[in-house]
Each structure stands twice: as C-alpha cells, then as structure tokens.
Amino acid sequence: MKEDFYQILGIPRDANEEAIRRAYRKAVHRVHPDVSETPDVERLLKLQEAYETLSDPEKRKDYDRSLKQEARGHVSSSWEARVGPPRATSPWIEVILSPWEAINGLRIPLHLPLEIPCRRCGGVGWRGLFPCLDCGGSGAAIQHLTFFIQIPPGIQDGARLHIRVPNFGTRIWVLVRVQHP
C-alpha cells in the first residue's frame, strides 16, 4: 500500500488548503532539526512529500483519484514480472478498468518488483572465482518501484500498452481489461 498523505499530516480527506498548511507547519515544527529537540529527518521528508502533493490542487486531484483507485483494488498484480536488462523476460501487468474509466482514461499507481543487475557483481554472478554473495550467484537483484501509468481515454478491452518505466530504461507491457462491475 502507498502511504496515505492525509494520515501523515493528520488531516481529514476533505481538509481545505488552509488546514493542510496549518497541519504541515505544526508537524514540521515537531521534527525539524532547526527547531525540534527530537528531530526526525525521515519523518520530515515524508511530511514534505505529503505537503507538496496535497498543497498543489492538480497534484492533489491526481493523488485523490489514485487513492480511490487503490481502495477499489483495481490494480491486479499478476507478476511473474521478471523484468529488466540484462536478462529481460517479458513482464505483464493486467489492469482491470470499468467501462467509464476506459472511456475517460486515468492514472494508475503501480507497485512493481523489477529485476535489475546485482550491484555488487554487475550482474555477472561471480566475484573472481567465487559466486557473488549478494545475489547468490544469480547476478540479479530485485528492486521495488512505485510509479504511475497513464491510461489514455477511449481504450478498448484487450488493448496492450508498452510503457516505459521512469528512470529505469526498461518497458513493461500492460494488458487492459474492461469489465462491467
């Protein structure tokens, strides 16, 4: 599950801009190294991330929509998802949309385990004469990524999207299913 920005700031889902700003200031005060006796930088970063999203009307709208999406459990994760250079086998994600969503398009959050080359051995699996201990000799490591994909409006049942994973230099296939609730 994604972290709930509203929960992080301790405000209700319908909080207005002023309430968001107030909650943010108060919360920051409790953890900021400059002013707090019990500083907590990790918490501070979370607060900033939450505030950045919720204080921007456009971002907030997207985020709210993604929350609803997640709550409805629309993103089904069928990963035998084994992705990524250098040993890519094709990853498939199936996404189930309502007819309304298919017509209008939407943004969907994905949480994906992606296979990446082991950093320690560079994906070789060996360190000199010995198997790499970090990856057990497989040469692969798993990294968990969260990102959004954009489903264009007017998409049909059975459509396939080839989507680039941000900052990752790899692509995933998304199979779109349109189902009546």
Ligand SMILES: [Zn+2]
């Ligand atoms: Zn390794």
